Amino acid sequence: MLRIGEVAARAGVSVRALRYYEEQGLLEAERTPSGQRRYPEGAVGRVRFIQQMYAAGLGSADVLEVLPCVHTGVATPEMLARLVEQRDGIDRQVAELTQARERLDEIIRIGEEHVPGARSVTASPRR
Amino acid sequence: MLRIGEVAARAGVSVRALRYYEEQGLLEAERTPSGQRRYPEGAVGRVRFIQQMYAAGLGSADVLEVLPCVHTGVATPEMLARLVEQRDGIDRQVAELTQARERLDEIIRIGEEHVPGARSVTASPRR
DNA sequence: CTAAGACCTCACGTTGACGTCAGAGTCAAC
DNA sequence: GTTGACTCTGACGTCAACGTGAGGTCTTAG
Structure with missing residues:
Protein backbone atom coordinates (compact mmCIF):
# COMPACT_ATOMS: atom_id res chain seq x y z
CA MET A 1 0.00 0.00 0.00
CA GLY A 59 -14.23 17.09 -17.38
CA SER A 60 -14.35 15.28 -14.06
CA ALA A 61 -17.96 14.26 -14.63
CA ASP A 62 -17.12 12.72 -18.01
CA VAL A 63 -14.21 10.82 -16.57
CA LEU A 64 -16.46 9.61 -13.78
CA GLU A 65 -18.87 8.20 -16.33
CA VAL A 66 -16.14 6.41 -18.17
CA LEU A 67 -14.14 5.05 -15.27
CA PRO A 68 -16.34 2.09 -14.27
CA CYS A 69 -15.62 0.40 -17.58
CA VAL A 70 -11.91 0.81 -17.07
CA HIS A 71 -12.12 -0.64 -13.63
CA THR A 72 -14.42 -3.58 -14.23
CA GLY A 73 -13.75 -4.16 -17.92
CA VAL A 74 -17.49 -4.54 -18.37
CA ALA A 75 -19.77 -1.99 -19.92
CA THR A 76 -23.48 -1.54 -20.20
CA PRO A 77 -24.80 -0.36 -23.56
CA GLU A 78 -25.26 3.04 -22.00
CA MET A 79 -21.65 3.18 -20.99
CA LEU A 80 -20.57 2.06 -24.41
CA ALA A 81 -22.58 4.86 -25.91
CA ARG A 82 -20.90 7.36 -23.65
CA LEU A 83 -17.49 5.96 -24.45
CA VAL A 84 -18.15 6.21 -28.15
CA GLU A 85 -19.43 9.72 -27.70
CA GLN A 86 -16.29 10.79 -25.89
CA ARG A 87 -14.13 9.14 -28.52
CA ASP A 88 -15.98 10.98 -31.25
CA GLY A 89 -15.53 14.19 -29.32
CA ILE A 90 -11.81 13.59 -29.31
CA ASP A 91 -11.95 12.94 -33.02
CA ARG A 92 -13.63 16.28 -33.58
CA GLN A 93 -10.98 17.94 -31.48
CA VAL A 94 -8.21 16.33 -33.48
CA ALA A 95 -9.85 17.57 -36.63
CA GLU A 96 -9.97 21.11 -35.28
CA LEU A 97 -6.39 20.95 -34.13
CA THR A 98 -5.28 19.64 -37.48
CA GLN A 99 -7.02 22.52 -39.19
CA ALA A 100 -5.32 25.00 -36.89
CA ARG A 101 -2.01 23.30 -37.55
CA GLU A 102 -2.52 23.59 -41.29
CA ARG A 103 -3.33 27.21 -40.84
CA LEU A 104 -0.15 27.88 -38.90
CA ASP A 105 1.89 25.90 -41.39
CA GLU A 106 0.55 28.01 -44.19
CA ILE A 107 1.50 31.17 -42.35
CA ILE A 108 4.94 29.77 -41.65
CA ARG A 109 5.51 28.99 -45.33
CA ILE A 110 4.46 32.47 -46.35
CA GLY A 111 6.63 33.96 -43.64
CA GLU A 112 9.63 31.96 -44.79
CA GLU A 113 9.20 33.23 -48.30
CA HIS A 114 9.24 36.79 -47.09
CA VAL A 115 12.28 36.30 -44.90
CA PRO A 116 14.53 34.28 -47.15
CA GLY A 117 17.69 34.58 -45.10
CA ALA A 118 16.14 32.67 -42.23
CA ARG A 119 17.19 29.14 -41.38
CA SER A 120 14.61 26.92 -43.00
CA VAL A 121 12.70 25.15 -40.29
CA THR A 122 10.70 23.36 -42.91
CA ALA A 123 7.41 21.81 -42.07
CA SER A 124 7.82 18.31 -40.80
CA PRO A 125 5.31 16.14 -42.63
CA ARG A 126 2.42 15.40 -40.33
CA ARG A 127 2.27 11.80 -39.38
CA MET B 1 -18.33 48.70 -42.20
CA GLY B 59 -3.83 31.77 -24.88
CA SER B 60 -4.52 35.37 -25.80
CA ALA B 61 -0.86 36.27 -25.42
CA ASP B 62 0.18 33.49 -27.82
CA VAL B 63 -2.37 34.56 -30.37
CA LEU B 64 -1.15 38.11 -30.01
CA GLU B 65 2.36 37.00 -30.84
CA VAL B 66 1.21 35.14 -33.90
CA LEU B 67 -1.26 37.62 -35.31
CA PRO B 68 1.13 40.14 -36.87
CA CYS B 69 2.29 37.51 -39.36
CA VAL B 70 -1.25 36.76 -40.35
CA HIS B 71 -2.00 40.38 -40.85
CA THR B 72 1.12 41.49 -42.66
CA GLY B 73 2.20 38.21 -44.20
CA VAL B 74 5.72 39.05 -43.13
CA ALA B 75 7.58 37.44 -40.29
CA THR B 76 10.80 38.13 -38.48
CA PRO B 77 12.92 35.10 -37.60
CA GLU B 78 11.67 35.49 -34.04
CA MET B 79 8.08 35.31 -35.13
CA LEU B 80 8.82 32.29 -37.26
CA ALA B 81 10.35 30.59 -34.27
CA ARG B 82 7.25 31.30 -32.23
CA LEU B 83 5.01 30.05 -35.00
CA VAL B 84 6.97 26.85 -35.28
CA GLU B 85 6.87 26.45 -31.53
CA GLN B 86 3.12 26.81 -31.47
CA ARG B 87 2.74 24.38 -34.33
CA ASP B 88 4.86 21.83 -32.52
CA GLY B 89 2.78 22.36 -29.42
CA ILE B 90 -0.28 21.49 -31.43
CA ASP B 91 1.48 18.41 -32.72
CA ARG B 92 2.19 17.31 -29.19
CA GLN B 93 -1.43 17.86 -28.31
CA VAL B 94 -2.59 15.81 -31.26
CA ALA B 95 -0.29 13.04 -30.15
CA GLU B 96 -1.74 13.09 -26.65
CA LEU B 97 -5.27 13.15 -27.96
CA THR B 98 -4.55 10.26 -30.27
CA GLN B 99 -3.19 8.26 -27.36
CA ALA B 100 -6.30 9.01 -25.33
CA ARG B 101 -8.43 8.03 -28.26
CA GLU B 102 -6.63 4.71 -28.61
CA ARG B 103 -7.13 4.12 -24.94
CA LEU B 104 -10.85 4.71 -25.19
CA ASP B 105 -11.07 2.55 -28.27
CA GLU B 106 -9.42 -0.28 -26.44
CA ILE B 107 -11.89 0.03 -23.60
CA ILE B 108 -14.75 0.11 -26.07
CA ARG B 109 -13.56 -3.08 -27.73
CA ILE B 110 -13.25 -4.87 -24.42
CA GLY B 111 -16.63 -3.61 -23.37
CA GLU B 112 -18.21 -4.85 -26.58
CA GLU B 113 -16.75 -8.27 -26.02
CA HIS B 114 -18.24 -8.49 -22.58
CA VAL B 115 -21.63 -7.28 -23.69
CA PRO B 116 -21.90 -8.92 -27.10
CA GLY B 117 -25.59 -8.91 -27.87
CA ALA B 118 -26.95 -7.47 -24.69
CA ARG B 119 -30.39 -5.90 -24.63
CA SER B 120 -30.59 -5.08 -20.92
CA VAL B 121 -31.15 -1.40 -21.42
CA THR B 122 -33.74 -0.93 -18.71
CA ALA B 123 -32.67 -3.22 -15.89
CA SER B 124 -29.78 -1.49 -14.19
CA PRO B 125 -27.50 -4.29 -13.08
CA ARG B 126 -26.62 -3.90 -9.45
CA ARG B 127 -22.95 -3.24 -9.01
C1' DC C 1 12.84 10.74 22.76
C1' DT C 2 12.93 13.88 19.44
C1' DA C 3 13.17 16.33 15.23
C1' DA C 4 12.07 16.33 10.48
C1' DG C 5 9.33 15.22 7.08
C1' DA C 6 4.72 13.47 5.36
C1' DC C 7 0.14 13.75 6.02
C1' DC C 8 -4.49 15.58 7.58
C1' DT C 9 -8.62 18.98 6.99
C1' DC C 10 -10.57 23.34 6.07
C1' DA C 11 -10.89 27.14 3.22
C1' DC C 12 -9.61 30.98 0.38
C1' DG C 13 -6.80 32.25 -4.05
C1' DT C 14 -5.74 31.72 -9.13
C1' DT C 15 -6.32 31.84 -14.17
C1' DG C 16 -8.72 32.50 -18.75
C1' DA C 17 -12.36 33.45 -21.67
C1' DC C 18 -15.89 35.02 -21.45
C1' DG C 19 -21.39 35.60 -19.07
C1' DT C 20 -24.35 38.77 -17.08
C1' DC C 21 -26.46 42.67 -15.01
C1' DA C 22 -26.91 47.82 -14.53
C1' DG C 23 -27.60 52.20 -16.24
C1' DA C 24 -27.32 55.08 -20.20
C1' DG C 25 -26.70 56.61 -25.01
C1' DT C 26 -27.79 55.61 -30.30
C1' DC C 27 -29.90 54.43 -34.53
C1' DA C 28 -33.60 53.08 -38.04
C1' DA C 29 -38.33 52.70 -38.68
C1' DC C 30 -42.97 53.98 -38.29
C1' DG D 1 -41.17 61.63 -31.90
C1' DT D 2 -41.30 57.60 -29.97
C1' DT D 3 -40.59 52.85 -29.75
C1' DG D 4 -37.60 49.02 -29.77
C1' DA D 5 -33.41 46.93 -31.12
C1' DC D 6 -28.61 47.75 -30.79
C1' DT D 7 -24.60 49.58 -28.57
C1' DC D 8 -21.64 51.63 -24.87
C1' DT D 9 -18.73 51.29 -20.41
C1' DG D 10 -17.78 49.42 -16.07
C1' DA D 11 -17.70 45.77 -12.96
C1' DC D 12 -18.81 41.61 -10.64
C1' DG D 13 -19.85 36.38 -11.51
C1' DT D 14 -18.55 31.73 -13.34
C1' DC D 15 -16.33 27.28 -13.79
C1' DA D 16 -12.62 23.78 -13.46
C1' DA D 17 -8.54 21.91 -11.74
C1' DC D 18 -5.96 22.61 -8.91
C1' DG D 19 -2.29 26.13 -5.78
C1' DT D 20 -1.38 27.77 -1.37
C1' DG D 21 -1.19 28.68 3.27
C1' DA D 22 -2.83 27.76 8.30
C1' DG D 23 -2.79 24.94 12.07
C1' DG D 24 -2.40 20.47 13.73
C1' DT D 25 -1.32 15.13 13.68
C1' DC D 26 1.63 10.88 12.20
C1' DT D 27 5.50 8.33 11.30
C1' DT D 28 10.12 7.08 11.37
C1' DA D 29 15.22 7.55 11.39
C1' DG D 30 18.74 8.31 14.61
Whole structure:
Protein backbone atom coordinates (compact mmCIF):
# COMPACT_ATOMS: atom_id res chain seq x y z
CA MET A 1 0.00 0.00 0.00
CA LEU A 2 1.39 3.32 -1.13
CA ARG A 3 1.26 6.63 0.61
CA ILE A 4 -0.17 9.60 -1.19
CA GLY A 5 3.18 11.26 -1.85
CA GLU A 6 4.48 8.09 -3.42
CA VAL A 7 1.52 7.80 -5.77
CA ALA A 8 1.81 11.45 -6.68
CA ALA A 9 5.49 11.11 -7.50
CA ARG A 10 5.03 7.96 -9.58
CA ALA A 11 2.08 9.36 -11.50
CA GLY A 12 3.65 12.76 -11.96
CA VAL A 13 0.94 14.81 -10.32
CA SER A 14 0.62 16.78 -7.10
CA VAL A 15 -0.65 15.48 -3.81
CA ARG A 16 -3.36 18.08 -3.97
CA ALA A 17 -4.50 16.67 -7.29
CA LEU A 18 -4.99 13.21 -5.79
CA ARG A 19 -7.10 14.59 -2.97
CA TYR A 20 -9.07 16.50 -5.56
CA TYR A 21 -9.68 13.34 -7.55
CA GLU A 22 -11.00 11.66 -4.45
CA GLU A 23 -13.26 14.61 -3.84
CA GLN A 24 -14.61 14.14 -7.36
CA GLY A 25 -15.16 10.43 -6.78
CA LEU A 26 -12.49 9.47 -9.30
CA LEU A 27 -10.07 7.82 -6.92
CA GLU A 28 -10.74 5.90 -3.74
CA ALA A 29 -8.29 5.17 -0.98
CA GLU A 30 -8.22 3.08 2.14
CA ARG A 31 -7.44 4.84 5.35
CA THR A 32 -5.10 3.95 8.16
CA PRO A 33 -6.60 4.19 11.68
CA SER A 34 -5.13 7.65 11.93
CA GLY A 35 -6.81 8.74 8.72
CA GLN A 36 -3.97 8.68 6.24
CA ARG A 37 -4.68 7.46 2.72
CA ARG A 38 -3.22 4.22 1.45
CA TYR A 39 -3.40 3.31 -2.23
CA PRO A 40 -2.96 0.00 -4.05
CA GLU A 41 -0.37 -0.17 -6.81
CA GLY A 42 -3.06 0.08 -9.46
CA ALA A 43 -3.82 3.61 -8.36
CA VAL A 44 -0.84 4.94 -10.27
CA GLY A 45 -2.17 3.66 -13.58
CA ARG A 46 -5.59 4.89 -12.69
CA VAL A 47 -4.27 8.39 -12.08
CA ARG A 48 -2.38 8.31 -15.38
CA PHE A 49 -5.62 7.41 -17.11
CA ILE A 50 -7.43 10.27 -15.44
CA GLN A 51 -4.71 12.66 -16.57
CA GLN A 52 -5.00 11.33 -20.08
CA MET A 53 -8.72 11.95 -20.12
CA TYR A 54 -8.26 15.46 -18.77
CA ALA A 55 -5.74 16.07 -21.51
CA ALA A 56 -8.36 14.88 -23.95
CA GLY A 57 -10.63 17.65 -22.79
CA LEU A 58 -13.00 15.61 -20.62
CA GLY A 59 -14.23 17.09 -17.38
CA SER A 60 -14.35 15.28 -14.06
CA ALA A 61 -17.96 14.26 -14.63
CA ASP A 62 -17.12 12.72 -18.01
CA VAL A 63 -14.21 10.82 -16.57
CA LEU A 64 -16.46 9.61 -13.78
CA GLU A 65 -18.87 8.20 -16.33
CA VAL A 66 -16.14 6.41 -18.17
CA LEU A 67 -14.14 5.05 -15.27
CA PRO A 68 -16.34 2.09 -14.27
CA CYS A 69 -15.62 0.40 -17.58
CA VAL A 70 -11.91 0.81 -17.07
CA HIS A 71 -12.12 -0.64 -13.63
CA THR A 72 -14.42 -3.58 -14.23
CA GLY A 73 -13.75 -4.16 -17.92
CA VAL A 74 -17.49 -4.54 -18.37
CA ALA A 75 -19.77 -1.99 -19.92
CA THR A 76 -23.48 -1.54 -20.20
CA PRO A 77 -24.80 -0.36 -23.56
CA GLU A 78 -25.26 3.04 -22.00
CA MET A 79 -21.65 3.18 -20.99
CA LEU A 80 -20.57 2.06 -24.41
CA ALA A 81 -22.58 4.86 -25.91
CA ARG A 82 -20.90 7.36 -23.65
CA LEU A 83 -17.49 5.96 -24.45
CA VAL A 84 -18.15 6.21 -28.15
CA GLU A 85 -19.43 9.72 -27.70
CA GLN A 86 -16.29 10.79 -25.89
CA ARG A 87 -14.13 9.14 -28.52
CA ASP A 88 -15.98 10.98 -31.25
CA GLY A 89 -15.53 14.19 -29.32
CA ILE A 90 -11.81 13.59 -29.31
CA ASP A 91 -11.95 12.94 -33.02
CA ARG A 92 -13.63 16.28 -33.58
CA GLN A 93 -10.98 17.94 -31.48
CA VAL A 94 -8.21 16.33 -33.48
CA ALA A 95 -9.85 17.57 -36.63
CA GLU A 96 -9.97 21.11 -35.28
CA LEU A 97 -6.39 20.95 -34.13
CA THR A 98 -5.28 19.64 -37.48
CA GLN A 99 -7.02 22.52 -39.19
CA ALA A 100 -5.32 25.00 -36.89
CA ARG A 101 -2.01 23.30 -37.55
CA GLU A 102 -2.52 23.59 -41.29
CA ARG A 103 -3.33 27.21 -40.84
CA LEU A 104 -0.15 27.88 -38.90
CA ASP A 105 1.89 25.90 -41.39
CA GLU A 106 0.55 28.01 -44.19
CA ILE A 107 1.50 31.17 -42.35
CA ILE A 108 4.94 29.77 -41.65
CA ARG A 109 5.51 28.99 -45.33
CA ILE A 110 4.46 32.47 -46.35
CA GLY A 111 6.63 33.96 -43.64
CA GLU A 112 9.63 31.96 -44.79
CA GLU A 113 9.20 33.23 -48.30
CA HIS A 114 9.24 36.79 -47.09
CA VAL A 115 12.28 36.30 -44.90
CA PRO A 116 14.53 34.28 -47.15
CA GLY A 117 17.69 34.58 -45.10
CA ALA A 118 16.14 32.67 -42.23
CA ARG A 119 17.19 29.14 -41.38
CA SER A 120 14.61 26.92 -43.00
CA VAL A 121 12.70 25.15 -40.29
CA THR A 122 10.70 23.36 -42.91
CA ALA A 123 7.41 21.81 -42.07
CA SER A 124 7.82 18.31 -40.80
CA PRO A 125 5.31 16.14 -42.63
CA ARG A 126 2.42 15.40 -40.33
CA ARG A 127 2.27 11.80 -39.38
CA MET B 1 -18.33 48.70 -42.20
CA LEU B 2 -20.03 46.18 -39.96
CA ARG B 3 -21.52 46.69 -36.55
CA ILE B 4 -20.37 44.52 -33.71
CA GLY B 5 -23.50 42.40 -33.65
CA GLU B 6 -23.15 41.64 -37.32
CA VAL B 7 -19.55 40.52 -36.93
CA ALA B 8 -20.47 38.41 -33.93
CA ALA B 9 -23.26 36.70 -35.82
CA ARG B 10 -21.16 36.01 -38.90
CA ALA B 11 -18.22 34.70 -36.91
CA GLY B 12 -20.38 32.71 -34.54
CA VAL B 13 -19.21 34.30 -31.33
CA SER B 14 -20.75 36.62 -28.77
CA VAL B 15 -20.57 40.39 -28.78
CA ARG B 16 -18.85 40.17 -25.43
CA ALA B 17 -16.15 38.02 -26.97
CA LEU B 18 -15.37 40.66 -29.58
CA ARG B 19 -15.03 43.35 -26.96
CA TYR B 20 -12.81 41.00 -25.01
CA TYR B 21 -10.60 40.44 -28.04
CA GLU B 22 -10.22 44.16 -28.39
CA GLU B 23 -9.30 44.41 -24.75
CA GLN B 24 -6.59 41.83 -25.38
CA GLY B 25 -5.29 43.72 -28.39
CA LEU B 26 -6.36 41.00 -30.79
CA LEU B 27 -8.94 42.96 -32.72
CA GLU B 28 -9.12 46.63 -33.54
CA ALA B 29 -12.14 48.61 -34.60
CA GLU B 30 -12.84 52.06 -35.87
CA ARG B 31 -15.28 54.15 -33.94
CA THR B 32 -18.20 56.26 -35.05
CA PRO B 33 -18.34 59.78 -33.57
CA SER B 34 -20.70 58.42 -30.94
CA GLY B 35 -18.24 55.71 -29.98
CA GLN B 36 -19.73 52.63 -31.60
CA ARG B 37 -17.37 50.09 -33.14
CA ARG B 38 -17.27 49.58 -36.89
CA TYR B 39 -15.39 46.64 -38.37
CA PRO B 40 -14.14 45.97 -41.90
CA GLU B 41 -15.25 42.78 -43.62
CA GLY B 42 -11.93 41.14 -42.90
CA ALA B 43 -12.68 41.19 -39.20
CA VAL B 44 -14.90 38.14 -39.53
CA GLY B 45 -12.07 36.01 -40.85
CA ARG B 46 -9.78 37.42 -38.24
CA VAL B 47 -12.15 36.41 -35.50
CA ARG B 48 -12.47 32.94 -36.95
CA PHE B 49 -8.70 32.65 -36.87
CA ILE B 50 -8.60 33.73 -33.25
CA GLN B 51 -11.20 31.13 -32.39
CA GLN B 52 -9.19 28.50 -34.19
CA MET B 53 -6.10 29.38 -32.21
CA TYR B 54 -8.02 29.29 -28.94
CA ALA B 55 -9.32 25.89 -29.92
CA ALA B 56 -5.74 24.86 -30.48
CA GLY B 57 -5.00 25.66 -26.88
CA LEU B 58 -3.21 28.98 -27.33
CA GLY B 59 -3.83 31.77 -24.88
CA SER B 60 -4.52 35.37 -25.80
CA ALA B 61 -0.86 36.27 -25.42
CA ASP B 62 0.18 33.49 -27.82
CA VAL B 63 -2.37 34.56 -30.37
CA LEU B 64 -1.15 38.11 -30.01
CA GLU B 65 2.36 37.00 -30.84
CA VAL B 66 1.21 35.14 -33.90
CA LEU B 67 -1.26 37.62 -35.31
CA PRO B 68 1.13 40.14 -36.87
CA CYS B 69 2.29 37.51 -39.36
CA VAL B 70 -1.25 36.76 -40.35
CA HIS B 71 -2.00 40.38 -40.85
CA THR B 72 1.12 41.49 -42.66
CA GLY B 73 2.20 38.21 -44.20
CA VAL B 74 5.72 39.05 -43.13
CA ALA B 75 7.58 37.44 -40.29
CA THR B 76 10.80 38.13 -38.48
CA PRO B 77 12.92 35.10 -37.60
CA GLU B 78 11.67 35.49 -34.04
CA MET B 79 8.08 35.31 -35.13
CA LEU B 80 8.82 32.29 -37.26
CA ALA B 81 10.35 30.59 -34.27
CA ARG B 82 7.25 31.30 -32.23
CA LEU B 83 5.01 30.05 -35.00
CA VAL B 84 6.97 26.85 -35.28
CA GLU B 85 6.87 26.45 -31.53
CA GLN B 86 3.12 26.81 -31.47
CA ARG B 87 2.74 24.38 -34.33
CA ASP B 88 4.86 21.83 -32.52
CA GLY B 89 2.78 22.36 -29.42
CA ILE B 90 -0.28 21.49 -31.43
CA ASP B 91 1.48 18.41 -32.72
CA ARG B 92 2.19 17.31 -29.19
CA GLN B 93 -1.43 17.86 -28.31
CA VAL B 94 -2.59 15.81 -31.26
CA ALA B 95 -0.29 13.04 -30.15
CA GLU B 96 -1.74 13.09 -26.65
CA LEU B 97 -5.27 13.15 -27.96
CA THR B 98 -4.55 10.26 -30.27
CA GLN B 99 -3.19 8.26 -27.36
CA ALA B 100 -6.30 9.01 -25.33
CA ARG B 101 -8.43 8.03 -28.26
CA GLU B 102 -6.63 4.71 -28.61
CA ARG B 103 -7.13 4.12 -24.94
CA LEU B 104 -10.85 4.71 -25.19
CA ASP B 105 -11.07 2.55 -28.27
CA GLU B 106 -9.42 -0.28 -26.44
CA ILE B 107 -11.89 0.03 -23.60
CA ILE B 108 -14.75 0.11 -26.07
CA ARG B 109 -13.56 -3.08 -27.73
CA ILE B 110 -13.25 -4.87 -24.42
CA GLY B 111 -16.63 -3.61 -23.37
CA GLU B 112 -18.21 -4.85 -26.58
CA GLU B 113 -16.75 -8.27 -26.02
CA HIS B 114 -18.24 -8.49 -22.58
CA VAL B 115 -21.63 -7.28 -23.69
CA PRO B 116 -21.90 -8.92 -27.10
CA GLY B 117 -25.59 -8.91 -27.87
CA ALA B 118 -26.95 -7.47 -24.69
CA ARG B 119 -30.39 -5.90 -24.63
CA SER B 120 -30.59 -5.08 -20.92
CA VAL B 121 -31.15 -1.40 -21.42
CA THR B 122 -33.74 -0.93 -18.71
CA ALA B 123 -32.67 -3.22 -15.89
CA SER B 124 -29.78 -1.49 -14.19
CA PRO B 125 -27.50 -4.29 -13.08
CA ARG B 126 -26.62 -3.90 -9.45
CA ARG B 127 -22.95 -3.24 -9.01
C1' DC C 1 12.84 10.74 22.76
C1' DT C 2 12.93 13.88 19.44
C1' DA C 3 13.17 16.33 15.23
C1' DA C 4 12.07 16.33 10.48
C1' DG C 5 9.33 15.22 7.08
C1' DA C 6 4.72 13.47 5.36
C1' DC C 7 0.14 13.75 6.02
C1' DC C 8 -4.49 15.58 7.58
C1' DT C 9 -8.62 18.98 6.99
C1' DC C 10 -10.57 23.34 6.07
C1' DA C 11 -10.89 27.14 3.22
C1' DC C 12 -9.61 30.98 0.38
C1' DG C 13 -6.80 32.25 -4.05
C1' DT C 14 -5.74 31.72 -9.13
C1' DT C 15 -6.32 31.84 -14.17
C1' DG C 16 -8.72 32.50 -18.75
C1' DA C 17 -12.36 33.45 -21.67
C1' DC C 18 -15.89 35.02 -21.45
C1' DG C 19 -21.39 35.60 -19.07
C1' DT C 20 -24.35 38.77 -17.08
C1' DC C 21 -26.46 42.67 -15.01
C1' DA C 22 -26.91 47.82 -14.53
C1' DG C 23 -27.60 52.20 -16.24
C1' DA C 24 -27.32 55.08 -20.20
C1' DG C 25 -26.70 56.61 -25.01
C1' DT C 26 -27.79 55.61 -30.30
C1' DC C 27 -29.90 54.43 -34.53
C1' DA C 28 -33.60 53.08 -38.04
C1' DA C 29 -38.33 52.70 -38.68
C1' DC C 30 -42.97 53.98 -38.29
C1' DG D 1 -41.17 61.63 -31.90
C1' DT D 2 -41.30 57.60 -29.97
C1' DT D 3 -40.59 52.85 -29.75
C1' DG D 4 -37.60 49.02 -29.77
C1' DA D 5 -33.41 46.93 -31.12
C1' DC D 6 -28.61 47.75 -30.79
C1' DT D 7 -24.60 49.58 -28.57
C1' DC D 8 -21.64 51.63 -24.87
C1' DT D 9 -18.73 51.29 -20.41
C1' DG D 10 -17.78 49.42 -16.07
C1' DA D 11 -17.70 45.77 -12.96
C1' DC D 12 -18.81 41.61 -10.64
C1' DG D 13 -19.85 36.38 -11.51
C1' DT D 14 -18.55 31.73 -13.34
C1' DC D 15 -16.33 27.28 -13.79
C1' DA D 16 -12.62 23.78 -13.46
C1' DA D 17 -8.54 21.91 -11.74
C1' DC D 18 -5.96 22.61 -8.91
C1' DG D 19 -2.29 26.13 -5.78
C1' DT D 20 -1.38 27.77 -1.37
C1' DG D 21 -1.19 28.68 3.27
C1' DA D 22 -2.83 27.76 8.30
C1' DG D 23 -2.79 24.94 12.07
C1' DG D 24 -2.40 20.47 13.73
C1' DT D 25 -1.32 15.13 13.68
C1' DC D 26 1.63 10.88 12.20
C1' DT D 27 5.50 8.33 11.30
C1' DT D 28 10.12 7.08 11.37
C1' DA D 29 15.22 7.55 11.39
C1' DG D 30 18.74 8.31 14.61
